[in-house]
Amino acid sequence: MKAALFIAALALVGCGHALPGNAAAHGNLVVDTNGQDPRGDRQQRVAAPLVVLIEDARVRAIDPAHARTQWVLPLAVTGHPVANATLVYFPVRGHRLVAVDRIHGTVRFSIDLPGEALTGLAASERWIAASVVGGRRGARAELVALAAHDGQVRWRHRSDATLGIPAVHGTVVVVPTGGQVAALRLTTGRELARQDVPGGDQLERVVHHRDAWFVGGGAQWVELGQGGRMHTLAGAQAPVFPRVSGIDPGHDDGERLRLWLALAQHAIARDAIMLARRAVVALRLDPDGRPRRARWVHVEEQGELVAMEVLGDRVVLVREDGAIVTLDAATGAVSDRISGGDPVRGALVLGDSGERRDTTPKSTTARADLQRLLVDPDPRLLPAQRLALELLWRDDDPKVRETVVALAEGELRSEPSVAAGALRDHAATLTHAHWGQGTVADADQVLARLRERPRAGRSPDALASAIREAAHTGTPEVIEQLAALLLHPGTRAALLVDIVETLAKLRDPAAVDAVATFVRRYHADQVVAYESNALRAAAELLLDHAATPARDDGGIGAAAGERALTALRAVADDPLCEPVLRAFIAHGLSQMADETTDERSKPERPPLLSSRL
């Protein structure tokens, strides 16, 4: 009786309050919200793992440890369910909320939700928070607090702005509202703190992770209380915080394209995992939030994936036929597979999301797996293939990056499909961007050092290291600078060799004109011919480019190859050419002519990289 009176009093205090879409920032959101629920955290950790499959008109709970069905209920789930250690809360048809016992599958309560449509749910051991569209007295949105054990509404706050998806920790709820986030005490409905979020016009949801609060939308997020710096995942092919635009769309097609981010406290996330229909790509990010290196790749041969959850050292995937695949988070190796049956639209994967112990990449086949992913003609894999291209282009090894160049030039995936065209376009765009694992700042630094011209009193050491580093990290402007250095009269002979070697590694057709000029200009100058082997190396590079027309009938590479061939022939025809160089070029041209004849006699010419993949 006393409890009922207390709840009624709370309801009177809480109900009818407004949650302004924009108000003055106040309080300290992190200090006021942390350390709230150590008991709840412990309960979550010891709760048995469960995978709840969302089918068309029912839900099926699977015990993944024993691969058996725990319970089945006829529920038409319309939104994304949430859970605490004891109950699972399902938004169902008719704007209702059904609470189901996590172990036995018994329905604890079923209630009507306030408002007109659900935006998002969050639950702790004692509380449920729901943001809804519409509400009493024409409210645009409402934030509603319900008791977790019986579903009774404890308080409702009207809002004049659309709310995002809240997060609950202990007795505190944090919700995005307009360009701000507000923290409220669940027991009283009192606003504890409010914080402005820079660029917060696209805030979709709040996430609580190990005493840190993150708010984000799309591929952007902010760690609350840390100066408000907005992190952006550059070139994201999938959303980290999917847009709901006010109404939870449920488990729709968008479930199959997601990006999981390892949200790290006080630092930018370093690891991410992309789910793209049949493919899963685990990657490491650089400090700029750009994909840096592939950790592993997993591709399902049959069926698309509709859910992914990272639980400590495991990645749990749910396939559209209800199959459950568990991967080792460090290597991507399949550690468990439970076969499926009926089709599912999505899933809620519950388990201990404890500390990830080992994040060191261990897969040695990641590069080859990325290259294999690229040649898969399935158009549904396009987002994953775009990411694969970015990761290959970020590789320090120019040989690995050649796959991207080959794709840009149509030597790979030359089929006339829309997806292949889009992939080729993406590759072409990438080849104009920064390559290698270094950050944008690293590439800028290399470029700045390359722009320095040899001068009296200037040490060539910095230039020499920049020339070598350019093969690993750089931008297309590097080619221009290397070309200028090659033709600069003050460049030392030893550096000429380094320049040509770097250009050979980069194998960019844009370098052909400068290299051809170098060879033609000095082919009859014995001093230059004998001061280093740069002339011979340059001629070898031209021979390599000149061989391009034999396998590529169009494009920039072929045109550059023609120019290389013209230059080599002119040099070889000059009787004043340094004799050793002349003999080398003549031999190379003759060998190339023989190879071309051999290839023409074959019924079908192989693509450039077929043997490398």
Next chain:
Amino acid sequence: MRRLGIIAGVVVLATALGGSPVQAEGDKSVEAVAARLVALFAEPGPTTAAQLRERVEGGVPPGALLVLLDAYRAAPRADLVDVVQGLGAYRGVEVRARALAAWAALGGTDAVAAIAAAADDGEPLVRKLAVALAAAHPSARADEIVAELLRTDPELAAHLAAESGLLVPEDPQ
């Protein structure tokens, strides 16, 4: 008189920098190429100018280039300034020095540009040439370039002071 003396000094300097021209066996020789270049240069007109450009860009032994540059310096042609400008970035010091001297022979802004290029060169002997060219083609800007060069290159300044006789070929009387 003073001007001719300086040009003669430049020629002596440039010759001293270079080695003997490359001798080639076969159908063509350095001399034949040099003669062809000079013949093309001596015949004004867009066609011969284009042929000359093409021949130089195709690569010519340094010995033939030196002959061409001497011819250019004796009778500079503004329509072929790009040829000497290009050779002003040749790796060989002797070709580069003589190309800069030939470029400067056009006088005016071309001389200033050639002096600036010589003063910016990494090779001390070409920087030294900048001083000689500034004396041959005097201007306020040329004086500024030389002053800046001597300020930033104390070794050259000391060298010039010690060998001032070389810089003033004419009798100071």
